[in-house]
Amino acid sequence: MTETTWDLSVFYESLQDPAFRRxxxxxxxxxxxxxxxxxxxTAPLGQLEGLxxxxxxxxxxxxxxxxxxxxxxxxxxxxxxxLKYMDELSQLMVDVxxxxxxxxxxxxxxxxxxxxxxxxPLLTENAFILREARExxxxxxxxxxxxxxxxMSLSGGDAFSKLRDQLMGTHLVELDGKQxxxxxxxxxxxxxxxxVRKMAYEAELASYAKVELPMAFCLAGIKGxxxxxxxxxxxxxxxxxxxxESRMDxxxxxAMLTAIQEALPDFRxxxxxxxxxLGYQDGLPFYDLxxxxxxxxxxxxxxxxxxLLVDVFTKVHPKLGTFIDQAFxxxxxxxxxxxxxxxxxxxxxxxxxxxxxxLSNFVGSFSDVSTLAHELGHxxxxxxxxxxxxxxxxxxxxxxxxxxxxxxxxxxxxxxQSADDETAFGLLEGNLQETTQVVVDxxxxxxxxxxxxxxxxxxxPSARELKDMMLDAQEKAYGDGLDKEFRHPxxxxxxPHYYSLNQHFYNFxxxxxxxxxxxxxxxxxxxxxxxxxxxxxxxxxxxxGKVADxxxxxxxxxxxxxxxRSALSVIRGEIDQFVAMVEKR
Ligand SMILES: [Zn+2]
Numbered sequence: 001m002t003e004t005t006w007d008l009s010v011f012y013e014s015l016q017d018p019a020f021r022r023x024x025x026x027x028x029x030x031x032x033x034x035x036x037x038x039x040x041x042t043a044p045l046g047q048l049e050g051l052x053x054x055x056x057x058x059x060x061x062x063x064x065x066x067x068x069x070x071x072x073x074x075x076x077x078x079x080x081x082x083l084k085y086m087d088e089l090s091q092l093m094v095d096v097x098x099x100x101x102x103x104x105x106x107x108x109x110x111x112x113x114x115x116x117x118x119x120x121p122l123l124t125e126n127a128f129i130l131r132e133a134r135e136x137x138x139x140x141x142x143x144x145x146x147x148x149x150x151x152m153s154l155s156g157g158d159a160f161s162k163l164r165d166q167l168m169g170t171h172l173v174e175l176d177g178k179q180x181x182x183x184x185x186x187x188x189x190x191x192x193x194x195x196v197r198k199m200a201y202e203a204e205l206a207s208y209a210k211v212e213l214p215m216a217f218c219l220a221g222i223k224g225x226x227x228x229x230x231x232x233x234x235x236x237x238x239x240x241x242x243x244x245e246s247r248m249d250x251x252x253x254x255a256m257l258t259a260i261q262e263a264l265p266d267f268r269x270x271x272x273x274x275x276x277x278l279g280y281q282d283g284l285p286f287y288d289l290x291x292x293x294x295x296x297x298x299x300x301x302x303x304x305x306x307x308l309l310v311d312v313f314t315k316v317h318p319k320l321g322t323f324i325d326q327a328f329x330x331x332x333x334x335x336x337x338x339x340x341x342x343x344x345x346x347x348x349x350x351x352x353x354x355x356x357x358x359l360s361n362f363v364g365s366f367s368d369v370s371t372l373a374h375e376l377g378h379x380x381x382x383x384x385x386x387x388x389x390x391x392x393x394x395x396x397x398x399x400x401x402x403x404x405x406x407x408x409x410x411x412x413x414x415x416x417q418s419a420d421d422e423t424a425f426g427l428l429e430g431n432l433q434e435t436t437q438v439v440v441d442x443x444x445x446x447x448x449x450x451x452x453x454x455x456x457x458x459x460x461p462s463a464r465e466l467k468d469m470m471l472d473a474q475e476k477a478y479g480d481g482l483d484k485e486f487r488h489p490x491x492x493x494x495x496p497h498y499y500s501l502n503q504h505f506y507n508f509x510x511x512x513x514x515x516x517x518x519x520x521x522x523x524x525x526x527x528x529x530x531x532x533x534x535x536x537x538x539x540x541x542x543x544x545g546k547v548a549d550x551x552x553x554x555x556x557x558x559x560x561x562x563x564x565r566s567a568l569s570v571i572r573g574e575i576d577q578f579v580a581m582v583e584k585r
Contacts, residue, residue: 001302005075006357007331011068011350015081020068023061027092030058034099038106048110049122051103052130056390058096060352065089067348074342074359075334077169090158094150101140108137128544129391132247139233139244149232157225157501160218164499167211167218169342175203182207182494183343183361189290190365194278201287201486208490212463215493220460223452226504238453238504246396246509247546252558256512259564260443263572264479267440270432270575271481273582283478285486290367290433294426299364302328302335309373312414313407316524317532323383324376327358332379333372337361344496347375347404349382351390356382366430370408377407384539395542397506399550401513402520403539408434409521425581432578435571438514444470444477445491445507449498466492512558515567519556522570 012020034054037047066089072082107113113134117123123130141149172179176199185207188200208215226238235241243249275284277293300308306328314321327333332355337343342359349356356379362368381403385393395402416427451469455461461469467489474487492498497506520538524531538554551558558564 001306001328001333001335003331004302004333004335005331006071006334006359008068008071008357010353010355011064011071015069015072015085020065023065024088024092027058027061027065027096030054030061031095031099034058035102038102044110044112045116045119048107048116048130049120051106052122052126052391055100055103058099059390062089062093062096064350064352066093067350071348071357071359073165074346075338075340077166077340077342086162090154094147094154097150098147101146104133104137105140105143107133108140110134125389126391139235139241141232145232149229153225153501157222160221161499161501163214164218164496167214168494168496169340171207171211173203173207175200181337181339181341181343183337183341186343186494187337187361187363189287190292190363190367192292192295194288194291197287197291198285204494205488205490208493212467212490212493216461216463216466219452219466219492219498220456222499222501223456223504224460225501227453227456239450242503242505246398248396248398248512249548249559252548253508255559255561256508256515256564257443257446258561259568260439260511262565263568264440264443264477266568266572266575267436268479268481269579270436271478273579274429275481275483277582277585280483282485283480283483285483286488287486289436289482292426293429294422298366298423300366300369301364302362305362305369305372308369308415309376309411312411315414316410316529317535320380323380327356327376327379332356333358333360335360335362337363343494345371345375347378347382349379349385351382351386351393354383354386366427367434370411370430370434373407373411374404377404380407381539381542384536385543387540388544392543396547397503397509398512398516398547399542401510402517402542405514405517406521406524406535409517410524413521425578428574428578428581432571432574435514435574438510439568439571440477440481442507442511444473445495445497446505446511447476448473448492449505449507452492452498453504515564516551516556516558518567518570519563520554522567523554 034051037050037054040047042050069082069085069089072079073086076082107130110116113130117127117130140146168182171182173182173185175185182204185200185204188196191197191200230236230238230241233241235244240250243253271284274293275282275288278284278288278291306325310321310325313324334357341361343361345358345360347356347358358372358375358379360368360371360375362372378400381395381400382393384403385395412427412431416424419427448470451473452461452466455465455469470489470491471487474482497503500506520535524535534554538550541550541553544550548558556563
């Protein structure tokens with residue numbers, strides 16, 4: 001790796017590129033064509049085929065322009081030109097949504113959908129999406145109100161969501177007399193020096209006072225709109241809507257949550273053992289959740305991270321190894337933190353261009369390498385989805401984490417096998433750290449979001465109330481694993497997922513993804529490298545079916561609590577191992 005910023009020129013030369021403007025114009029033209037075709041008396045088969053093709057083009061063009069702006073802003077939060085275009089593209093996205101729902105309404109009105117599908121290769125290829133549209137037709141907004149409700153959202157939930165991005169993108173924390181970006185300060189939670197971790201935590205918490213009021217309004221605005229929208233669409237609540245749109249059902253969610261609740265005492269055993277190791281008597285303080293437990297704490301340069309990842313994945317899946325090498329060599333990754341750059345990490349793919357781009361805030365820890373493995377999993381997932389049409393290349397939340405978790409697990413597993421005792425102990429703990437986040441912290445976020453929705457039904461919750469709800473959720477999830485004196489009442493300010501306009505409860509899919517990914521990894525352990533072609537086929541199918549059906553294709557029954565218990569028992573085994581190692585020290 002020689003360049004550590006990503007290359008976006010495959011999208012456009014710049015925001016001034018005439019091709020960028022042309023794509024926006026083309027979206028307008030295709031939209032007019034689409035509405036004309038809907039209103040025409042074209043024969044049903046030709047009409048449905050034409051509409052499907054138009055939708056494919058619209059999705060391609062819109063996401064190309066939208067991703068370009070979005071990625072530009074991700075590393076440069078205050079880019080004025082990109083911000084202006086984002087407003088225009090948000091408007092256009094609403095127009096495309098309006099067309100999409102007109103299309104859905106049209107499909108709902110067809111009496112012979114199955115005959116039309118059978119008569120056309122294009123429609124057969126898109127059969128799952130068309131059948132799903134027929135189910136969705138029952139949950140459309142009333143036609144006369146639709147456009148106005150979506151437009152109102154631009155000055156409601158959508159504006160609050162953008163305000164949140166601006167507030168957090170420019171949020172600075174005063175530490176050591178210097179103003180520092182939030183991700184850099186949060187990154188200090190991994191520092192080997194306990195004083196640094198504690199000071200960073202205190203500085204972070206102190207910094208939230210200045211933004212908690214606008215952030216509470218952002219959250220209330222977005223969640224209030226979600227409640228209104230769910231009701232207008234005929235769902236009993238936002239969770240039911242989210243499950244339907246995630247191609248999941250209550251039965252699956254309940255099976256998983258039951259198994260998670262049963263497993264909480266195990267996670268608390270891990271947290272209390274880690275606390276004892278660090279010299280605490282009453283559970284772990286929040287600022288030491290990510291504390292390294294070994295001195296080793298290997299550091300990685302980007303080149304070392306690249307070599308490690310390429311080596312590990314080539315042994316299991318040579319094509320994936322080569323793919324990862326290309327990601328580093330061909331500037332698919334924006335590596336380092338900087339002011340004005342978004343925190344955390346993500347991967348964004350583009351189906352038409354057959355590319356992915358990865359944002360990370362790499363500071364050289366093993367956890368950063370593991371994050372890269374995670375995001376590269378998403379990129380590989382995108383690559384596998386290139387074999388299906390664009391309308392089926394968008395897996396639901398619950399399956400979107402399959403490849404990322406598989407990658408993380410394989411990396412950890414491989415490294416631990418050949419490591420010395422001290423390193424293995426550090427890696428085991430690092431793994432449990434993350435697992436605890438994905439199961440226990442995610443469970444607390446699920447409880448918090450449920451409480452926010454409940455409160456928002458009657459009023460706008462104040463920052464004070466939100467902090468109490470967060471502490472309550474942390475108590476229910478972490479229990480005596482965390483020290484009561486040192487928790488994190490502002491987690492709702494720093495986690496972006498609560499502020500997504502279209503995805504609510506963007507928490508349980510992470511737990512689902514982890515535990516499902518572990519289940520898929522167990523299949524790999526059973527079958528070895530011979531499993532990998534089946535694995536790629538599973539990834540390619542993730543956007544073409546209901547979650548339970550996609551899972552069943554590799555022999556996993558997600559509606560059974562026992563499946564989730566068995567996935568969690570793998571983690572329990574690791575916790576037993578960790579606790580025994582702590583007792584020996
Ligand atoms: Zn992910």
